[in-house]
Amino acid sequence: MALTIGIIGLPQSGKTTLFNSLTKAGAPIGGYATSTVQANLAVVQVPDTRVDALADIFQPQKKTYTTVEFVDVAGMGQASQAAKEKREGLSPEFLGHIRNADALAIVLRTFANDNVTHVYNTIDPNRDLDSLNAELAMTDLATVEKRIERTKKAAKSGDKKYVQEMEFLQRLQETLNELGLASDVEISAQDRVVTDELFLLTLKPRMYVLNTSEDMLGEANEVLAKIEKGEQVVPESLKGELKGIAQVALRARAEGAQVAAVSAKLEAELTELPEEEANEYLEALGLPQLGAERVIQVGYRLLNLITFLTAGEDEVRAWTVTRGAKAPEAAGKIHTDIEKGFIRAEVTHFNDFIECGSFAAATKKGVQRLEGRDYEIKDGDIAHFRFNKGK
Template sequence: MGFKCGIVGLPNVGKSTLFNALTQTAAAQAANYPFCTIEPNVGEVAVPEARLTKLAAVAGSKEIIPARMNFVDIAGLVEGASQGEGLGNKFLANIRETDAVIYVLRCFENDDITHVRGKVDPIADFEIVETELMLADLESLEKRKANIVKRANTGDKEAKAQVALMDLALNELREGRPARYAKVPADDVKAWNMLQLLTAKPILFVANVDEASAATGNAFSKLVEERAKKEGALAVVISAQIESELAMLDEAEGKEFLETLGLEEPGLTRLIRTGYELLGLQTYFTAGPKESRAWTIRKGWTAPKAAGVIHGDFEKGFIRAETIAFEDYVACGGEVGAKEAGKMRSEGKEYIVQDGDVMLFRFNV
């Protein structure tokens, strides 16, 4: 599991520069003109996890396997995208299956990089892009609804429930509000998510600032942070240019570079940590001589469900989970030491996995 984020924004706000930096590739061409991204770009990155390295050292692991995160970068959206303006609308389908949407907002002045609307205004940029996503959702629902209504009229209970959820979303969208504002009953959340509405997803704001503002932010990024609070969202201040330069350096050089800028860690690390917080995710580990590995799960998951991330058979045949807290695993020198010190616990089906748990699952085939 990990998570998948769609990156959206107007042209020339730094989306592709950020994508290139985060995935440490040049797969997305960053250029100073609208629509330079003419195909959706999908990149996968390792989730930074310092604890994993420590675990591997203690366990004597031959291999370290981090959790993964996907970014989907689409062409810059413009006003009118939902009516076919620009290229962005063609690629909206590529972010319908993502877990969250990242709005990249330009928070820097630069006469050499054209702003598609002629001035820097991150809040106006956000509102334009969100409006286009709302219009795309509205069109999608209206197209799909007629067939579902026909099924519902035959007495199909599932179709009736689906129509009710569609109406819930349509009520918000027709009032000019994103679908995430709808109050969805807890029992209907799974069916709601299956509607794959762009504006129903959690959102994360990235305020793309100039290098000088990377550590402290600026007036533009402060506006973004205020809007994020209003939306019940989270915001991260990043300089895509710095991340781009950082991607070209080795670990030691990168650390030195960050220190000169007054930064403690790369923007990628902050972005992923914020994304985990937004989606309610956490990490557990498996460790041994062969490999130490990080696994991403949602907070509140039970041991059997967490085991299912490794393999469905682990969940179906779950017996128990031998569990050691990360700190105890390291302090006791590994599994044997933790067991001798009474720090290994045998947890059953009702156990709620905690962040940092080191687990060994017992199951029947």
């Protein structure tokens, strides 16, 4: 199943333009009401030069990349005043599109454009994030309060399980009522069973996608790189867009969230160019790759995912697993029977294989290893699993 990332943001933040640059789906751009059931969906291949390199060597009948599904929903912040006063949050139809997403990409506008009005009339990504968080918190609060009504009846029996659940739900309620995030609440293993059933939006891993103007993209990425390295950056010392960019990036670092800067308009335009021309333009801007690829990479880091590979004459394929996954679990991604009957894995790291040029040479050099059940798959491992077909 594809990794799913829900794209949310205020109206006119450029989120659908970003969706189009990520997916080349050509979705119509324009605001539509939050109450709509409309959403844009597309599955895209994850670019991986390792798959291409192995395909050049093996000349397989088929090569398969991992995939990411993007879901672009209506602009938030458009709930009626009556709904806001009742603290109802997002509509059930809206919620249905993103509640099963593995992560949220929250698009925050930093660019100014007199022809594209901002819902709050001024540009302030930090404020916009507060607004979006508030609406997500209200949505989660409604979900939690429904669960409280159900649990309250069960807790009257004195059953310890429901009494503990009630205590946890009340802590969640208190935090969300103050427009905090569910991720701010301490969650035990037992509590996790409850949250897994609630699909809380403010508990989902998140990335902040800063939609910048084209001429600020290079400087924006420099600021993000400094903050990621832990260098001191004072937002108030920066001018224009960079101040808001730094504020959000520092906030993301404190929260354990991820951040990426893109120019959605530029990205969408580049997707219309031949690949060679697009790469030349990116090079001129000092950018190594399209923002779409950076967003996908950030998503992988956010969810702690890695890629292992299988290679042969039939197929070269990339597979996604969670970092720390043991060899049998990785084998199960290919087929459950391989996991059940797992014996051992023949593992060669991609870099070693490319240096050797073949599995035979890798074996001779001693860089192809036989690994057992406790081996943790590494990003870039090329694995062949031996298993007992009888199991």
